[in-house]
Amino acid sequence: xxxxxxxxxxxxxxxxxxxxxxxxxxxxxxxxxxxxxxxxxxxxxxxxxxxxxxxxxxxxxxxxxxxxxxxxxxxxxxxxxxxxxxxxxxxxxxxxxxxxxxxxxxxxxxxxxxxxxxxxxxxxxxxxxxxxxxxxxxxxxxxxxxxxxxxxxxxxxxxxxxxxxxxxxxxxxxxxxxxxxxxxxxxxxxxxxxxxxxxxxxxxxxxxxxxxxxxxxxxxxxxxxxxxxxxxxxxxxxxxxxxxxxxxxxxxxxxxxxxxxxxxxxxxxxxxxxxxxxxxxxxxxxxxxxxxxxxxxxxxxxxxxxxxxxxxxxxxxxxxxxxxxxxxxxxxxxxxxxxxxxxxxxxxxxxxxxxx
Numbered sequence: 001x002x003x004x005x006x007x008x009x010x011x012x013x014x015x016x017x018x019x020x021x022x023x024x025x026x027x028x029x030x031x032x033x034x035x036x037x038x039x040x041x042x043x044x045x046x047x048x049x050x051x052x053x054x055x056x057x058x059x060x061x062x063x064x065x066x067x068x069x070x071x072x073x074x075x076x077x078x079x080x081x082x083x084x085x086x087x088x089x090x091x092x093x094x095x096x097x098x099x100x101x102x103x104x105x106x107x108x109x110x111x112x113x114x115x116x117x118x119x120x121x122x123x124x125x126x127x128x129x130x131x132x133x134x135x136x137x138x139x140x141x142x143x144x145x146x147x148x149x150x151x152x153x154x155x156x157x158x159x160x161x162x163x164x165x166x167x168x169x170x171x172x173x174x175x176x177x178x179x180x181x182x183x184x185x186x187x188x189x190x191x192x193x194x195x196x197x198x199x200x201x202x203x204x205x206x207x208x209x210x211x212x213x214x215x216x217x218x219x220x221x222x223x224x225x226x227x228x229x230x231x232x233x234x235x236x237x238x239x240x241x242x243x244x245x246x247x248x249x250x251x252x253x254x255x256x257x258x259x260x261x262x263x264x265x266x267x268x269x270x271x272x273x274x275x276x277x278x279x280x281x282x283x284x285x286x287x288x289x290x291x292x293x294x295x296x297x298x299x300x301x302x303x304x305x306x307x308x309x310x311x312x313x314x315x316x317x318x319x320x321x322x323x324x325x326x327x328x329x330x331x332x333x334x335x336x337x338x339x340x341x342x343x344x345x346x347x348x349x350x351x352x353x354x355x356x
Contacts, residue, residue, distance in 0.1 A: 003268045004237035004316075007346055008323070009041055010355040013214055013229035014049035020227055021208040022052065024195050028202045029054040031077055031188070033209035037063075040274075040346040041213060041232055044070055045354065050212070055097075057207055061090055068094050077121060080131070081105050088114040092150075099123050099157065101131040106144050117152035120145060121188060124179065126172040128161040135179035142183075155186045155205065163193035164217045169201050193217035196226060215329050215339035223327055232343060233323025234274075234350070237316050238287070240266035241307065250304050251296035256281050263307040267319045270301040274345040275321060279303075279335040286320035287313050 022030055032053035038046035043063055047056070047070060055075035056067060064076045077097040082088055085108045091098055097119035100106060122141060125132030133141050138156075145151045158176050160169045169189075176189070188205035190198065195206050196217065210216075214230035216223040223230070242265075244250070244258040265287060271277035275298055283294040287310050296304050307313045322328040328339040335342075 002351065004235075004239070005269050005273055005350055006235055007350050007352045008233045008235065008355050009045060009352065010229070010231050010233070010324075011045070011049040012355070013231045014041075014046060014212060015052070017212045017214055017228050017231070018050055018052055018208075021192075021195060021206070021211060024199070024202075025206045026199075026202055028190075028204055028206045031055050031057040031075075031205055031207045032212060033057045033079075033191075033207055034063075035059045035079060035209075036344045039210065039213045039340065040343040042352065043067070047072060054205075061087060061094075061096070064096050065090065065094055075119065077119075082108065084108070085112050088112045092116055092118055097121060099131075100141075100145070101133065103133070103137075103141075106141060109148050109150055110144065113148050113150050115150075117150045119153045119155070120151040121155045121157045124156060124158045124176060126158045126175040126179075128159050128172075130159075132158065135175065138179055138183075155188055156180050156183065157188040157205075160189070160191060160194050160201070163191060163198060163201070164219070169194055169198045173198075173201055191217070210340055213343060215327070215343070219333070223329060230323045230327065232328070232346070234269070234321040234346070235323070236267050236269040236319045236321065238265040238305075238313060238319060239268045239302075239315060241314055242266070249296075252299060253297055256296040256304075263313075264295060265305045265307050265313055265317070265319075267303050267305055267321075268301070269303055269319070269321055270299050272300045272347060273350050274342065274347045275303065276332075276335040276337060276342060276345075278337075279331070283334040284326060284330055286326050288317050289320075289325065291326070 030053045032050040034056050035058040057077040081099040092114035099121045101123035123132040163169050187203035189203045190201040190206040192208045192211040194201040214228045244262050246260050248258050250256045269275050277298045281295050292306050295306050322331045332339045332342050
């Protein structure tokens with residue numbers, strides 16, 4: 001028999017979460033962000049449930065071509081644009097939209113001038129300080145784009161650094177609006193956090209990502225409170241049960257010592273499956289649908305759990321690592337990370353199924 005670990009995907013939940021994004025977007029069009037293999041959910045699987053979006057946004061040309069080959073005719077946006085002049089031919093051939101965020105990309109476009117033209121999203125740095133042209137370069141960049149003849153429409157965009165935090169979007173939005181005043185061009189501004197909390201940032205295109213997959217972008221507001229439903233549920237089962245005497249230790253390094261006689265269970269899931277190795281003792285987990293905690297260090301293929309108060313637990317008992325009944329956000333917070341990382345880290349060796 002195969003190991004009992006499995007990831008199950010609820011596509012109805014994905015459709016539900018997209019409906020919340022669309023409702024929050026108002027009249028704005030929606031890019032469904034599907035980078036990193038749709039945040040670990042499977043690009044072509046997610047595409048079916050996200051068909052009501054106005055377009056898809058991702059990183060890799062290969063992934064964009066996979067969507068085209070699967071019959072997607074809606075706009076597809078490459079969020080980091082192109083990386084070499086050779087990228088421009090397939091971009092034009094497959095009618096992809098691109099983000100241009102640097103003078104170097106502009107020079108590539110000028111040197112190749114691909115045909116047919118494609119939609120360009122000109123990214124402006126308003127404070128994130130990763131990608132984007134400076135506000136002082138906007139006019140010159142628009143002139144250069146026009147001169148190439150390769151831009152079939154231009155949208156202005158930026159990305160917020162703290163839409164999920166105390167600073168919000170006010171300062172960056174003011175900088176963007178000041179720098180683009182008088183330019184009659186569409187805008188793309190809001191990510192999941194801005195879409196949910198800052199309606200003034202909706203503009204013409206919104207870019208929801210993590211919320212589509214049923215997780216919250218906020219540390220202080222749960223996905224459930226936002227009406228979101230988990231799409232990925234990671235489950236496994238107990239493969240052993242042990243009795244510890246007071247003082248006995250568990251796992252590599254003996255980082256957990258029993259303070260009393262106790263039962264523990266061994267779960268067929270470890271960091272090679274995508275569970276965070278740095279998750280400490282006390283990370284929440286469900287055994288037989290009942291909440292308990294991990295104990296000891298996560299190893300490559302196994303982790304251990306406290307079975308106190310779950311007397312019926314034995315070999316074969318169902319364990320939920322995250323998903324339905326236990327938010328991935330909560331597991332990630334206990335491990336000192338974010339749900340994005342856990343979802344994207346799902347290992348290829350984990351069998352995947354869709355909820356019936």
